[in-house]
Structures are given as structure tokens and as C-alpha cells.
Amino acid sequence: MFASSEGEGGLLADDLTDALEIIIGLEWRDCLTFSGGGDVEVMQISAQHLARSRDKYNPDIDSEAAQVTAALSLHMPPVADLVIRFHAAASETEPDYVVTDGEGQEFDPPFGEHVEPRHGGWR
Template identity: 80%
Template sequence: MTSSDHLLDLIRATPEIGLLLGSSFAFDIHRTYHGDDLRLASGAPLEVIAGESAGGAYFLCGEQNGRRPVVFASSEGEGGLLADDLADALEIIIGLEWQDCLSFSGGGDVEVMQISAQHLRRSRGTYNPDIDAEAAQVAAALSLSVVPVTDLVVRLHAAASKTEPDYVVTDDDGAVFDPPFGEWTEPRHGGWR
């Protein structure tokens, strides 16, 4: 059994952690119906393990060096490598507004991502004042670390930068998903406040 299988089994066996992951962190292990037509551009298959309410999905790739990389594909046609294994992916998911951090990355500039991450971190608690406690609860239940945001940004940047050529997402029609890095440096309407 891989560490990814162990983590997924642990999430399934601990319903309150599965519920927190789905409701607060957009990683819902019950949303596995998406992605039958997605694969890597290399032809390698993807195993859907979770989804999120906007229609995106998380996938495990084939094992490499004892680890199974995690790829995310959005419903808007963006996709790429999130982390080298599920434990790393979950630490990013619970500790960082990672999708927005990638969207507001200035095309993959780690400095821009750091600035975006700090703004996103401040606004994260506004919408869910318990988010940090929930992240700590999930981390403790799954034997994960609560990693500082600056370190998570570095890890996310490193993983997303490795999307090409091995982790490019495509569909059965041959459509290639856009890379994970967005061009914006901050929201267009009002900027960071």
C-alpha cells in the first residue's frame, strides 16, 4: 500500500476529517465522478481521488520513486502538477489558498505568488474564522505538518513549474489544459485590500 492509499483510507475512515476537507478545503473524496476522459499528454492514465464544488478534480499519477504525484484539473481547462505526493498536496491544500495563489502568480513569478499568498491568507480567515483550527485538526488527524505559507508557496511553485512536459493534462479529444500559472498579479477589480 502506498502512502497515498494509506492517507485516502484514513480520510475515508474518519468522516469528520473527510467532511472538513470537503467543506473548508475543497478536497471532497466523494466527488470522484469527474475525469474519466482526462489523462496526461504522455498517455499515462490519471486516477481521480477527489473533487471540488466548482467541478475541478484531483488525480493521482503513476508511482515514481515510491511516490504518486498529484495533478489538479479545473473545470475551466487549467491543470498541472500540485505536489509530488498526496501528503505534500494535502499540506498545500489545507495551508494555502493555492488555486488563487497560482491564478495571481504573474505568469509563475514566485515573488508575486508570495505577495498574493499573504493577501489571500489575511482574507481567508474573514470567510471562515475557524480555518486555521480546522487546518490544524486535519493535519493532526492525518499526521501532516502545518507548514508556513511562505514555504508552501515555494513548494507549490516548484511543483507547478514541473508540469511540462510530464504532467500536462489533456482530454480524449486531444485538448491540452492551460498551464497552472495565471498572468494576473492581483484581482482586477479593486486589487488587494
């Protein structure tokens, strides 16, 4: 599960292995932001754009991710598979689970409404 400082929260994965694979292999926070309200197809498109941007600005990220994956004895599925698993877990947040701040204040749902960045879109 995750909880952001912006008041969003939800399930990240079904277990620790899935969570680590999602964290390592997917720009998961931005994938949620640009999910079109939880549309898995929008998330797939966003994930591909985010991966290209990540690779452009950090060309060593794939080899670094491979090292971490090997060190933790994980299997790194393709991004499309990670998005499906991530979407399934995040979709279970409501109504099955409610994330609160300890004082009873409920966090917002995990999915953002955007489908792409507002200024310039995906490039």
C-alpha cells in the same frame, strides 16, 4: 495533479503528503490565478493577501485546519514554504508533463497572468 473545469491543469505537488498540506494550508487555486505568470514572488504576496482574506471571512479556519492536519498526521509548514513547494511542482508541469482531457485536448498551463484582483486590488 489537478484539472479545472476552465481547462487549466498541472501538478499540485510531488506526493500525496505535499498535496494535502498545500490544499489545507494554502489558497492554492487563487494563488495560481494571481501568480503573474508563475512568478514565485508574486505568488508569495498573493498567498499572504489570500490568507488574510480567508481568515477574515472564516475566523475558525486555522483551528479547523489544525484539526485536519493532526488527524492526518501531517506537518503544516508556513505559507511561504508551501508556496515554494507548490511553485516548484507546478513549474514542472510543462514541458515535463502535459495534462489532457482524454481526447488529446491539452489543458492550459496552471499559472494565471494576474498579479492582483482587477477591481480594487488587494485590500
